[in-house]
Amino acid sequence: MQFRFAGFAALTICIALCLPIALQAQTPIKLGMSAPFSGPAAMLGQQFSDGANLVFTAQNAQGGIGGRQIQLLTADDGYEPLRTVENTRNFLLNQHVFALFGYVGTPTSAAVLPLLRKHQLPYLAPFSGADILRQPDDAFIYNFRASYREEAATQIRYLIDKRQYQRVALLIQADEFGASVEQWFKAELSKRRLAPVGIVRFQRNSSDMHAAVTQLQDAKPDVVLTVGTYLPLAQAIQLGQSRDFNPVYSVVSFTGIQQLQQLLQPPFQIYVSMVVPDPNDLSSTLVQAFHKVTASERAQRSDISLEGFAAASLLVSALKKCTHNLSRECLLQQLPKQQLYNFPLHYQQASHQASQQIFLYQLKKDGLHKTEF
Structure with a gap:
């Protein structure tokens, strides 16, 4: 009887202590993305999110991050700042997202900056090269792309x-x-x-x-x-x-x-x-990885979906480093340390910017042709 009681007590303690850990492992890592998914700029948001979801889906199929699935929540703002603010408030107050990712646009980003500065919520890989997102005091911002x-x-x-x-x-x-x-x-x-x-x-x-x-x-x-x-x-x-x-x-x-x-x-x-290479330039190992995934998923290949793929790859790499300490602080510390295939990254602390790569092409009917300086 004493042995049974001890076993029951141990089981009770395990349930009390282990259940929150199990529940946490099942809780998705929510990322919020406000972008145009309708209107004249709709393809910008759609293709960036498509490229990013290639990475997130592949990682989720491997068990996510410490058993937690990555969930990209998207909200349509039509490339209009007031709608971006509404979407962001919903992400913060109702969805309780872990971070914001892949916001599309400078005017839309500018509209939510006061809110972001108040909450210090990580603002990751915005699709914009504007100076307003490269201010020294805004350490909650991580820019992947060149300016x-x-x-x-x-x-x-x-x-x-x-x-x-x-x-x-x-x-x-x-x-x-x-x-x-x-x-x-x-x-x-x-x-x-x-x-x-x-x-x-x-x-x-x-x-x-x-x-x-x-x-x-x-x-x-x-x-x-x-x-x-x-x-x-x-x-x-x-x-x-x-x-x-x-x-x-x-x-x-x-x-x-x-x-x-x-x-x-x-x-x-x-x-x-x-800010990324020609999405059909297979001399880049980044593009090779992108082609490997898009070949199986039949996703459209564009510079925007490639940028979404690159940004999400960096984010997943950093999240893996934080598996045993999954916090916003850990994520922001790890992101600047990540590398991206053979794509050069040299993180600049003052501007919170990882890449300085610019590629110049001539656009012709049959595609992109690299210019020679």
């Missing part, structure tokens, strides 16, 4: 220093995204004692580019540096073609390169800066 400053410098070095274009116009989305890139285009031009022959602005999610194209035609540029998403930029280029206005264009990584290509018909001259 818009680095993209602007690369484009200007090629188009102005090598190609010798002199008449430069800017076609700029009229919000924080546009302003964040415009300042660096103008700074790089100023270093060369140049100024834009015209600065034309259009509204975010715009569907009418007639006035913008007319203003560009009046400026008579050789090259138009653009800041915007794929749909309005495609509309502007198509409208210019119909008016026999065919300058050289450049676009930045946020645009959605594959989506832009699918909307256009030649002839066009477009140069693109990207």
Whole structure:
């Protein structure tokens, strides 16, 4: 009887102590992602999340992180800041997410920054190269991608220093995204004692580019540096073609390169800066890993889905290091230490940025062609 009582007591203690551990092991690691999943920029959010979920699904199939599944909760903001704030409040107050991941856009990120600074919730791999996300005091932010400053410098070095274009116009989305890139285009031009022959602005999610194209035609540029998403930029280029206005264009990584290509018909001259390699460049082991997974899942290969794949790979690598101490503090300490296949990473503490890689291509009907400096 004494032995039975001791066994019962031990069982009772085990249930009391072990049950919370078992429940914790079953609790998913929730990540919140607010992004456009509808509207003119919908493919940006969809493809980034598709690329990330390739990694999360594979890790979950292997048991997750210490038995806990990774769950990416997505919320549609239509690329409109007020909706991003609503989504973020829901993630914080109702969903109780572990971290925020893969938010898409500069104006949307800017809108939630006060909330993030108050709660110090990890804000991981936002799809933006803006300076506002690279402030020294915001240690809760982890940027995977290179900055818009680095993209602007690369484009200007090629188009102005090598190609010798002199008449430069800017076609700029009229919000924080546009302003964040415009300042660096103008700074790089100023270093060369140049100024834009015209600065034309259009509204975010715009569907009418007639006035913008007319203003560009009046400026008579050789090259138009653009800041915007794929749909309005495609509309502007198509409208210019119909008016026999065919300058050289450049676009930045946020645009959605594959989506832009699918909307256009030649002839066009477009140069693109990207923060990941061509998603079909198999000399990169990152791209090789991406192809291996997308081949089995039949997912669309684009620079955006590749960026989502890369960002999620880094996140999972860091989470594994924190398996026995899964906390936000551990995650933020481990993320800067992670490596990504043969993709160079050199974490910069002041800007909380892991990569400084910029890839410049010419976009043609058959795909991307690497430029030679």
